[in-house]
Amino acid sequence: MSSRPVLEETVKDIKTMKIRGALDIAIAAVKALDIMCMEDAHDTAALLEKLRMGARKLKSSRPTAVSLPNAVNYVMYVAEKNKDLPIHDFRKTLSFEIRKFVGEQERALETIAEIGANVMEPGDVILTHCNSDTVVSILTHAWKDAKKIEVICTESRPRYQGYLTAKALSSAGIPTTLIIDSAVHLMMKKLHVDKVIVGADTICANGDLINKIGTSQIALCAKEQDVDFIAATESIKFSPASVMGSVVEIEERDPAEVIEPGKLRGVRVLNPAFDVTDAEYISMIVTEYGVIPPQAAYHLLKEKFGWELNI
Amino acid sequence: MSSRPVLEETVKDIKTMKIRGALDIAIAAVKALDIMCMEDAHDTAALLEKLRMGARKLKSSRPTAVSLPNAVNYVMYVAEKNKDLPIHDFRKTLSFEIRKFVGEQERALETIAEIGANVMEPGDVILTHCNSDTVVSILTHAWKDAKKIEVICTESRPRYQGYLTAKALSSAGIPTTLIIDSAVHLMMKKLHVDKVIVGADTICANGDLINKIGTSQIALCAKEQDVDFIAATESIKFSPASVMGSVVEIEERDPAEVIEPGKLRGVRVLNPAFDVTDAEYISMIVTEYGVIPPQAAYHLLKEKFGWELNI
Amino acid sequence: MSSRPVLEETVKDIKTMKIRGALDIAIAAVKALDIMCMEDAHDTAALLEKLRMGARKLKSSRPTAVSLPNAVNYVMYVAEKNKDLPIHDFRKTLSFEIRKFVGEQERALETIAEIGANVMEPGDVILTHCNSDTVVSILTHAWKDAKKIEVICTESRPRYQGYLTAKALSSAGIPTTLIIDSAVHLMMKKLHVDKVIVGADTICANGDLINKIGTSQIALCAKEQDVDFIAATESIKFSPASVMGSVVEIEERDPAEVIEPGKLRGVRVLNPAFDVTDAEYISMIVTEYGVIPPQAAYHLLKEKFGWELNI
């Protein structure tokens, strides 16, 4: 029996966005490779060749994703390292490693919550922006650890994702305040904010953070007031393409999110979705592999995802 | 005939907010003093005493205004300086100076527009926040001077005054772009912004700027990218109370401006109207008396408004 | 009757340090000039000439003092301005102005206390260094104004003047904490310090502050954490010599203040008494003439002390 249909289907499902979300894409891809492990093959070399082809197809199914090449590269890194094993052992080893990897990914959020909660101190006033799963998990975890924190949420124009964050934290019992995005600088000082924590869309090889528009000016405010600025994210969001020099393109979204079309005739409306926070503004990144300085992004990419230039 | 009714009426109109707006209050007050100049009096000393009493009443009619004490103090400064004149000459001199002052105030906006337009350079990309008469006047004046500028306006949550600015500039023919408040840091870099210009609610004695919430974090962005940050304002907005150490209290406005009441139960909503931009972030202040560094605020208060501590 | 004995005596008393303390020296000197006003003289020109000579003698009696030339210069500035008056009017005017000046100086501390207290906000946590009359007056005044402040005092090695400050504030009922000088950076953050306030030994023409050793590194800490750094001082401490380019020489005090002589053989012990805080680190200076930015020091020297180069 051939595993091709699974591969092709996975590729199609990723392409058509039937499978979406950074983590789900990554897991689907490596599961497809797990099934390919069982495919007929004369020897390890032949199977490896098939896997290489599958990896290429999977990676090209969503060229702008970050988690996809990370996951696939990791599996292929393990595969290449074990290419001298007899085919049976190779299948067993690779399949085991894939399942271990999937498990790690699935537990990553929980691990980050635990580590991030350690970073929070009793009595901390914490500011967050937009809505991030990792941040909400960390803060509710800290609250359950009986750390009496308070949280300030920005509304996060234009789509007001800050409402989701405020709701989630408030429901968990955490004293929560909502402010407009423009009030960050004043309120950081007036409310004695101790820490800023945000999620991540992408972490670049040099430690720069791509995140929801508005993040970078909050980082400036934190720097000016010597407040710790923390990013919290699964390591699968670290970008291998940026190691190759690729510049993350900032998505330009529909102006209608900002203002009703036609309301301001003749006025151009720009609606960028993300911005870039330089590594120098980031105190630490909380990942499922622990707390790292942003400059260790390259290290993590190499160590965890076996990323390697073919030169 | 006594001018008391005029004084009392002006005081009442200011108190009841029938007269409002920084400039209108200032002009009404000094006009009341002008009428008092003609009041019966035995000699200059007696008239001066009446004026002093009138000045006190006027200044207490809106204790938090900035323009009111400035205008009244200026008139009284001229009055005290001429106290040795015979009463006829005193009336004539003071009345003349009051009318000159009113004229200056009425022409101030135009003068600022002209000076501010000189500061703009052909091809400049300029960012502004909220909606300021002085800023709109400067930019349209520069455009009429055939300087091919472009302007980026923030929407200015929560009340979207940026729409007014964008409309006014666009109507004048200036290429105008609208962005959300959170996009300032990214767009300042991407669109190669050359200058930021904003109005002022108040200028403090040490050069600090009180202006619409969000101004101070734009100033941080400008500093980081070495972009000139300019405030443009009539000198009547300079605060004499701050010379006495008074701290400008930041108005806390209705949370309903930010979010529909009850929408986020249990979440506190804070809605400060202004923030403070430190003098060190301000490249220059454009006033009707010319371009000054923010640290010359104290100088202007002394020179123009005869501000003096009674020690 | 000649006033010479008074002049000579005052000069001697200042030289022998019988008269000491910035304010006392200044007042003694101008009082000597007041008595000289009554000296026999043919006309105003002749009297003025005598005063000029007296002024020179007084100023040279303590060449390193700052308050002395300020006070004498101020009186001579008034004298020169009135040189066209008949001698009787001249005597009257000058004497009146001298007494007004003395009164102002004597009330200066109280005025500063009032203005400085206005700058303090309810709930402020305030850090101070060494022991300054103006600072203690401001803080106790703010406390009497029912502003619930807290104060952190440094011990201020080597002479522990911080003990005096802590005692004075604590006796006034203010919650007071004592820390070592090295703990400033940590405690400023941990205790959420809102403002730093210190006195002054000298203010230079360019706004730099000479004050008790340790002040400048506290200013660095305040800058890093965006905490307001305030100096509070009588304007008579502003240095006219620095307008002429003179560099304030930092007094090197007895090493025995630091460590028992001979305890560390072969180790050089240095014990500078003051250090220099750059104007850029100072948010404002509270004087009896109001709150000014440090860069207005030159302005105040010109306006208040009639300081003028003879070129």
Added chain:
Amino acid sequence: MSSRPVLEETVKDIKTMKIRGALDIAIAAVKALDIMCMEDAHDTAALLEKLRMGARKLKSSRPTAVSLPNAVNYVMYVAEKNKDLPIHDFRKTLSFEIRKFVGEQERALETIAEIGANVMEPGDVILTHCNSDTVVSILTHAWKDAKKIEVICTESRPRYQGYLTAKALSSAGIPTTLIIDSAVHLMMKKLHVDKVIVGADTICANGDLINKIGTSQIALCAKEQDVDFIAATESIKFSPASVMGSVVEIEERDPAEVIEPGKLRGVRVLNPAFDVTDAEYISMIVTEYGVIPPQAAYHLLKEKFGWELNI
């Protein structure tokens, strides 16, 4: 006799650059006004009207000069202040003030040398850029005061004016070192530079310094290493036009100064003569009226040159 020929001739000589150099232009202009004082006139008002016309003509003879309007404005400021004097007294007063002003200008360099030398400390290592009369005077004056200074000169490409400075200082006996412009950052650290001192082409109303290309990056180096950065200049170089918002246009000079024409075909060569150093990088400005912070530039313009907007 009419003084018109003198006025017309002066205007012509300035226009044709027969009279050149900031100081010479200024002095020629006010001397022309001095002669106009003696012109036939019915009364002071009539004479004043003629002077106003003359002032306008003089100022328009070299619109980009800075010293010219300063000098002319100063004289007219005195004239306007004395407009109520009888014509004889008016002539006398104005002529006297003009001659006093000319004397002050002629002594300014010497006064600056003396004040600037006070700022230098024994053992100082001082870096300078390009060739400035005021700087050379200050340094040689300090050397004559027996302050054992050392000086580092940049060569100051493209015209190597640093050679002139090095020659002058070395001839005076001062230990002098020449480096290329690019070596400033390294050498400032390696040779423990204590102060940087430069001249000025123009000082703007907000304290910014326009000076020889390369100055602003030396100021960045000084800031990074906390080295005092001092500008030394006659106050006649302070720009009144910048009070009106005028932006100093940076002169673009002949590329042939940089590279032999045709040597690099297809490569554009740009050769700007000056650059702008922000006020925040300047520790102090040494003028003939004393040491001032850059932010006092506006103050000096008002006080010394009677600069006033006609609003």
Added chain:
Amino acid sequence: MSSRPVLEETVKDIKTMKIRGALDIAIAAVKALDIMCMEDAHDTAALLEKLRMGARKLKSSRPTAVSLPNAVNYVMYVAEKNKDLPIHDFRKTLSFEIRKFVGEQERALETIAEIGANVMEPGDVILTHCNSDTVVSILTHAWKDAKKIEVICTESRPRYQGYLTAKALSSAGIPTTLIIDSAVHLMMKKLHVDKVIVGADTICANGDLINKIGTSQIALCAKEQDVDFIAATESIKFSPASVMGSVVEIEERDPAEVIEPGKLRGVRVLNPAFDVTDAEYISMIVTEYGVIPPQAAYHLLKEKFGWELNI
């Protein structure tokens, strides 16, 4: 024979502080594991299980130590890596590696001295704070290398450990100066300090340095004057707990160290022992594995101590 008694005894000795000092604790713990290697066991798996239990017990004997988990983790990392060896080879390999590790630790100080001395340059003026073995070793090593350095020591209130440093350096012949902690900012400039070097209590995963109170404000001074700030420490001081997000708790010591109890009634006395220096202020860390940037702390922890999250 069972090695349990050795394990239990070591645990007890660490708990009762009979064994103390970062290095001694670490060495005792791994020596206990070395003895456990020889314990009876059916196969490698069984022995490994015993070692894991021993490791847990050892690590919990002093939960706040940093060197203890580092040393134990390292040994267990080697153990786990060799778990597939036959038991005899396993014992041999592990025991060999433990002894190698102990040797490395014992030689670490000497290695750091050598590397750190390389960093020092002839003629350097060096400032240090408190008393650190690594720093004293580096400086005396540099002196023996004939580098003519000079050293400034702070007294290091409240316990004056600076005296120990000054004594040690002075005895070694190095020209040594003692200053109070508050004089750092002034003296760094006046004495042209080239480098600051301090020891470490703990290095965090993101490169932050925990060291004797006062260190962080010295780092601010060094940054402001662009002076290199160097930490020198054995890698065993790098904190694995901080990788897990744990925040180092700053020890609050007895106020009696600061001031005689009761001397200042009603005044709270706080006496924190350490403070935190952000990674951005640290030029480099000298370890026995070479010079690293602070951001490589995470890298070293992973590479040297086999630290791994069990996720």
Added chain:
Amino acid sequence: MSSRPVLEETVKDIKTMKIRGALDIAIAAVKALDIMCMEDAHDTAALLEKLRMGARKLKSSRPTAVSLPNAVNYVMYVAEKNKDLPIHDFRKTLSFEIRKFVGEQERALETIAEIGANVMEPGDVILTHCNSDTVVSILTHAWKDAKKIEVICTESRPRYQGYLTAKALSSAGIPTTLIIDSAVHLMMKKLHVDKVIVGADTICANGDLINKIGTSQIALCAKEQDVDFIAATESIKFSPASVMGSVVEIEERDPAEVIEPGKLRGVRVLNPAFDVTDAEYISMIVTEYGVIPPQAAYHLLKEKFGWELNI
């Protein structure tokens, strides 16, 4: 047959500078080791001993080179790792790895060009200093990728290597501008420079960059204007000696390069060839192993060149 002659000859050729250039030296050295692989030897241990001796000789042939120890250490790292292989396999493996390494080095420039070109964005205005192969390759590669960039070259006194860069870029069709070194600060702002890119002489273990004199002040300008500062270099330029604490000595070149000898009698002329740019000013380093933050320099040295302290 003995490979000694090859070793001795290579050592001699490097010593006599017959072989020169960082890359050529490195390749010659490892090729000599490749030949030594084939030398007669009883077993792997014996061969390894010979190789160790050869490595030592090669490394000492040019003690100040950076590429030489990197290349030799890498080969020896591979050799030591394979010391347990039978001699035949050992020879084969080592020889294979050496050839792979040589290939990588030879392809490194091309790889860097490709990665660096990815970093460039369409429309970028890029500033470069001096003349660097990697920079020219990156920029021409970006141009071939149809990215419409513009480049500003400094002339790079004293030897005008900027001419070479300008010529190369202009010949490739890139719009190129030449400026003097002093014009960087002004032009960076006026021409809206987006990125600075330079080569490297050496990268230190803590991420500092040693490069052509003038580089560090360009980095200051870039920081002030928030412009990305990029270094591009083969990883073989990373300095292993700096891991050991060695400070890179800045070469002092002939003053005659700066000015004709004797032209300025009595003036000392200093001509340093390089300066040091702190890691904090560097946004990223482009290497053949991808984009890294400067703080990953230590990581790369360890990973790629097997650099290890023998402690």
